[in-house]
Amino acid sequence: MAYSLRVPVARNHMSRNLLTVEPDLPLAEVAKRMVSRDVGAALVTEGARLVGIVTERDILRAVARGIQESAVVTDCMTSDPETMDPNESTEHAAVLMLHGGFRHLPVVEGGGVVGMLSIRDLMRVALEDSAPRGA
Numbered sequence: 001m002a003y004s005l006r007v008p009v010a011r012n013h014m015s016r017n018l019l020t021v022e023p024d025l026p027l028a029e030v031a032k033r034m035v036s037r038d039v040g041a042a043l044v045t046e047g048a049r050l051v052g053i054v055t056e057r058d059i060l061r062a063v064a065r066g067i068q069e070s071a072v073v074t075d076c077m078t079s080d081p082e083t084m085d086p087n088e089s090t091e092h093a094a095v096l097m098l099h100g101g102f103r104h105l106p107v108v109e110g111g112g113v114v115g116m117l118s119i120r121d122l123m124r125v126a127l128e129d130s131a132p133r134g135a
Helices: 027-037 056-064 090-100 119-127
Strands: 041-046 049-055 104-109 112-118
Touching (some): 090 104, 090 119
């Protein structure tokens, strides 16, 4: 489905600075990489195939459950996450995120991940013509 230039589409607002990790990577290492890159989610891939996503929330839940030092990504990732096409609207992304209860959405094209949309990205779209008080 193609949208006109007036409708914000994922392609124009997604992050392309993606952190990808392997399913068997220790969770502590993933957390370090996420902090180092200042991202809230990592894409879990096997080769070029997206198999999951691991987020700050996933890691927090694992810690709350009493995570073992030997824990790896597959122990807490979300398998087969919801995805969207880069030409779909950011409004569609917001609906998926709100109804699905998640804050990061991989953007997939031609079988490969090309970006990630976050709630923060969508807020920028919604507020791009706004300025802080006093500005």
